[in-house]
Amino acid sequence: MTDFVTTAALNPPVLVFQPKGRGLIPRSLTLTAVIIIIAMLAVILLNVLHGGLGTISWEFLSKPPEHGMEAGGIFPAIFGTVFLVILMVITGVPVGVLTAVYLHEYTSPTSRTTRLIRTAINNLAGVPSIVFGLFGLGFFIGFIGHGIDTTLLGVEKPVWGQPAIIWAALTLALLTLPVVIVSTEEALRAIPRELKDASYALGATKLQTIIRIIIPQALPGIFTGAILAISRGAGEVAPIMFTGAAYYLPYLPKALNDQFMELGYHVYVMSTQSPDIEKTKPILYGTVLVLLVLTFLLNFVAIMIRSKIRSRRISV
Amino acid sequence: MLRLFSLISVLLFLPQGAMAGQITVKGSDTMVRLCQRLAEEYMKSHKQTVIQVSGGGSSSGIAALINGATRVCASSRLLTDAETRTAATKGVKVHQVVVALDGIAIYLHKSNPIADLTLGQLRDIYTDRITNWKELGGPDRPIILYGRENNSGTYTYFQKQILGGEDYAERCEPLPGTAAVVHAVAHDVNGIGYGGIAWATTIRYAGIKVNDSAQTVLPNAANVSDRSYPISRELHFFLNGEPTGETKEFIDWVLSPAGEKVVVESGYVPVRAK
Amino acid sequence: MTPYQFKPKSRWREFLGEKFIAVNAFAALIAILLIFIFIFKEATPIFTNGEVQKEASLNKMTFKQQFQPDKPAKWSWQPNSDLPKYSLWPLFLGTIKAAIIAMLFAAPLAIGAAIYSAEFASRRMREIIKPVIELLAGIPSVVLGFFALIVLATFLQDVFGLTYRLNILNAGIALGLAIIPIIFTVAEDAMNSVPTSLRDAARALGANPWQVSFTMVLPAALPGIAAGVVLGFGRAIGETMIVLMASGNAAIVSASFIDSARTLSATIAAELAEVVFGSAHYNVLFFIGTVLFLFTFVINLGGELVLQRLKIRFQGKLT
Numbered sequence A: 001m002t003d004f005v006t007t008a009a010l011n012p013p014v015l016v017f018q019p020k021g022r023g024l025i026p027r028s029l030t031l032t033a034v035i036i037i038i039a040m041l042a043v044i045l046l047n048v049l050h051g052g053l054g055t056i057s058w059e060f061l062s063k064p065p066e067h068g069m070e071a072g073g074i075f076p077a078i079f080g081t082v083f084l085v086i087l088m089v090i091t092g093v094p095v096g097v098l099t100a101v102y103l104h105e106y107t108s109p110t111s112r113t114t115r116l117i118r119t120a121i122n123n124l125a126g127v128p129s130i131v132f133g134l135f136g137l138g139f140f141i142g143f144i145g146h147g148i149d150t151t152l153l154g155v156e157k158p159v160w161g162q163p164a165i166i167w168a169a170l171t172l173a174l175l176t177l178p179v180v181i182v183s184t185e186e187a188l189r190a191i192p193r194e195l196k197d198a199s200y201a202l203g204a205t206k207l208q209t210i211i212r213i214i215i216p217q218a219l220p221g222i223f224t225g226a227i228l229a230i231s232r233g234a235g236e237v238a239p240i241m242f243t244g245a246a247y248y249l250p251y252l253p254k255a256l257n258d259q260f261m262e263l264g265y266h267v268y269v270m271s272t273q274s275p276d277i278e279k280t281k282p283i284l285y286g287t288v289l290v291l292l293v294l295t296f297l298l299n300f301v302a303i304m305i306r307s308k309i310r311s312r313r314i315s316v
Numbered sequence B: 001m002l003r004l005f006s007l008i009s010v011l012l013f014l015p016q017g018a019m020a021g022q023i024t025v026k027g028s029d030t031m032v033r034l035c036q037r038l039a040e041e042y043m044k045s046h047k048q049t050v051i052q053v054s055g056g057g058s059s060s061g062i063a064a065l066i067n068g069a070t071r072v073c074a075s076s077r078l079l080t081d082a083e084t085r086t087a088a089t090k091g092v093k094v095h096q097v098v099v100a101l102d103g104i105a106i107y108l109h110k111s112n113p114i115a116d117l118t119l120g121q122l123r124d125i126y127t128d129r130i131t132n133w134k135e136l137g138g139p140d141r142p143i144i145l146y147g148r149e150n151n152s153g154t155y156t157y158f159q160k161q162i163l164g165g166e167d168y169a170e171r172c173e174p175l176p177g178t179a180a181v182v183h184a185v186a187h188d189v190n191g192i193g194y195g196g197i198a199w200a201t202t203i204r205y206a207g208i209k210v211n212d213s214a215q216t217v218l219p220n221a222a223n224v225s226d227r228s229y230p231i232s233r234e235l236h237f238f239l240n241g242e243p244t245g246e247t248k249e250f251i252d253w254v255l256s257p258a259g260e261k262v263v264v265e266s267g268y269v270p271v272r273a274k
Numbered sequence C: 001m002t003p004y005q006f007k008p009k010s011r012w013r014e015f016l017g018e019k020f021i022a023v024n025a026f027a028a029l030i031a032i033l034l035i036f037i038f039i040f041k042e043a044t045p046i047f048t049n050g051e052v053q054k055e056a057s058l059n060k061m062t063f064k065q066q067f068q069p070d071k072p073a074k075w076s077w078q079p080n081s082d083l084p085k086y087s088l089w090p091l092f093l094g095t096i097k098a099a100i101i102a103m104l105f106a107a108p109l110a111i112g113a114a115i116y117s118a119e120f121a122s123r124r125m126r127e128i129i130k131p132v133i134e135l136l137a138g139i140p141s142v143v144l145g146f147f148a149l150i151v152l153a154t155f156l157q158d159v160f161g162l163t164y165r166l167n168i169l170n171a172g173i174a175l176g177l178a179i180i181p182i183i184f185t186v187a188e189d190a191m192n193s194v195p196t197s198l199r200d201a202a203r204a205l206g207a208n209p210w211q212v213s214f215t216m217v218l219p220a221a222l223p224g225i226a227a228g229v230v231l232g233f234g235r236a237i238g239e240t241m242i243v244l245m246a247s248g249n250a251a252i253v254s255a256s257f258i259d260s261a262r263t264l265s266a267t268i269a270a271e272l273a274e275v276v277f278g279s280a281h282y283n284v285l286f287f288i289g290t291v292l293f294l295f296t297f298v299i300n301l302g303g304e305l306v307l308q309r310l311k312i313r314f315q316g317k318l319t
Helices: A003-010 A024-055 A058-062 A075-106 A112-126 A129-153 A165-189 A193-201 A206-235 A263-273 A277-315 B002-012 B032-045 B058-067 B081-089 B119-126 B153-161 B178-186 B221-225 B245-255 B257-265 C011-025 C027-041 C050-055 C058-062 C089-120 C123-138 C141-160 C168-192 C196-204 C209-238 C241-246 C264-274 C280-315
Strands: B022-027 B050-054 B072-075 B094-108 B116-118 B144-148 B173-175 B191-196 B204-209 B232-240
Touching: A024 A277, A024 C089, A024 C123, A024 C141, A024 C168, A024 C209, A058 A075, A058 A277, A075 A112, A075 A165, A075 A206, A075 A263, A075 A277, A075 C011, A075 C027, A112 A165, A112 C027, A112 C209, A112 C280, A129 A165, A129 C027, A129 C209, A129 C264, A129 C280, A165 A206, A165 C027, A193 A206, A206 A263, A206 A277, A206 C011, A206 C141, A263 A277, A263 B178, A263 C141, A263 C241, A277 C123, A277 C141, B022 B058, B022 B245, B032 B050, B032 B245, B032 B257, B058 B072, B058 B081, B058 B153, B058 B232, B058 C264, B072 B245, B094 B153, B094 B178, B094 B221, B094 B245, B116 B119, B119 B144, B119 B204, B144 B153, B144 B178, B153 B191, B173 B178, B178 B191, B232 B245, B245 B257, C011 C027, C027 C280, C050 C280, C089 C123, C089 C168, C089 C209, C089 C264, C123 C168, C141 C168, C141 C241, C168 C209, C168 C241, C196 C209, C209 C280, C241 C264, C264 C280
Parallel strands: B022 B050, B022 B072, B116 B204, B144 B173, B144 B191
Antiparallel strands: B072 B232, B094 B191, B094 B204, B094 B232
């Protein structure tokens, strides 16, 4: 009985640390991991810069491809990408924002509905991009487009039931939905409760509060989400391969059911199917460089906005 | 105000029906450069017609023709029985126009010492019966097979004519276009590939002999034109029904001397023997 | 200064507004269901249509088939042939191989980097590492595929003397590059959210920074790190462009990691353009899509469950 105390004193608790040096081995091992990652990124970026910098010029960015892709520029691809992405944002961002608003304002975090929607969002984020492409083909083109053609328009030749920029945009909107939802939710969470309480205290209804106070306050976060969605959407190729992208179009897409050229798709086709890989290599590298610069710029802007929101919120 | 603006912008984007004078050409990857050049030249002198060219392989062009997604299908092979049946059930009357002649060249790396192959050897190589260059009189190194994806007309043609309908060796690497095959062989000392004759500067062609005692024939325009090159083939346009309107004008132009000039410039052989 | 006043609005508007928002909110849920329904719908003829089953049935796609009377039964994917062959096993194998190589390459690097960033790095180092990872995350997969096709393949072939220039190792490494940011972000988040009380306690008992990480932080962050790995694996299974461009696309059954291989996703991407709508080949491609969808669905769900279990074990939490 008395030995209890002595036993405890003679056998100190296991969690005592022997002096062991400063843990240099794990430190340098993990540092090596960091260095390897940085090195690989540097190799990729330098390679693209080296191969593509010489091709970039005003002509390259503003002229269409000529002479079987061996000369000329990539303007139609840039135009197509921009048009596609604008359509994607118009159709996708509102839905994503409303979803986030619903989850944040109308439901409680533990309710069945919330968990169901959240599971759906998580799984949507994990669906492979080619499956989105299949869905675009089977649902948007095969079901909705074909349906419009046969029931609303009653035509034989496909007008809407074929690859078109609107279907590609809708497919991408679906793919980037989780990004928008998550960004908007982050923005909504940052809105101080006092703001909402003040609004209710002044007699506003929930809807009014959402429209007049909450969404405007969350706008920078929504922008961040939209920009991240754009950056993701501009780079995805698999969803648009069968829903509207084309390799060589002698015209720019004007109507919603036109096909379009796109930067990422252009890179893919030129890398694998271009008429003469050696001759088109400079243009290929140039296109890759333009695509990379575009995505990086967008990401950078999104990050800037995000840090500005954070600093502004602190001052408020 | 916002509503009016959005309404107007939506109306602006509505489809304008089929664009006046728009022709789609889709299909063979072998022919895609030729079709692009034809389209470019034609549009220079016919400003109101717009021709849109895409590749994807002969099979995808034929599928698009059957699905009604393209007006003209470019194909480096003929329709299979199954495709003819499917076309008939979907009410598509397939009309064939021979546009140019081509040969299938066998690509070898520039440093490969093998000068020629017989058709029998070619078949054995691609069905995994011959797997090492030394069996052909070359160095003791494995033969790396490059081929096309199964949507390619060249793939199907090669399989029918050279392999006699047998399947390709499983380890044959399918590449999505002739240019990819050329690129692969150019970077692989042990590689062998096949594709159209109008493509390459970075690799060597192998001469082809019908059998051991025959003469070696190189794949060039002259030998394809007089059909002395054993693996010659026709390149086609397929349409749904007889061509009319702008399509007819375009096809007629392609078969005219102006079109033939483009065919020759692209490295193919015009249909009419000179 | 006019006070911010709200005009009283009708109940109708409120009700309609809420319902409108709710309908939009179910978009994600409806989307997931629709995706499954429509992809599976185009695959059902494999189970129902006798004509299609002559070419491609579940049996034909899973087991070795005797295609020629004098040769042994084997698996073969040759959909464009006089006798179309639709064995899925070579494609499965290719997908798994690519994902394993990617994980073996990416997980140690990403977790190592996350440990360094969360435990050892100074503030300046952290400010370098974070943008680097975000830059890597921002590279579109088609660019990584391009890099693997043009640069990495030549490098690997020169350094290791590989037989095939385009092979699954090439694609696997590029795939690994794509998933490093995913694993890193989740792992680092997990380590950063370990309460400082745990770290302080260990420090107080005399531990050096590594001992703190190893005994306190890593076990507590394990659920998060595991989640990151699972997410990365799911992404590796579904990725299309990188493998399409860099793996060689040969549908073979082999144990080697330097042979060419064909994945499920690349098969769909490569062959969808050439199918006639409604043909057996078309049905099979949509069936592959369904399989991919279910696969990633199960991995995601499984990951969430594992996360819950581990959280209970290591942190005693229930959410």
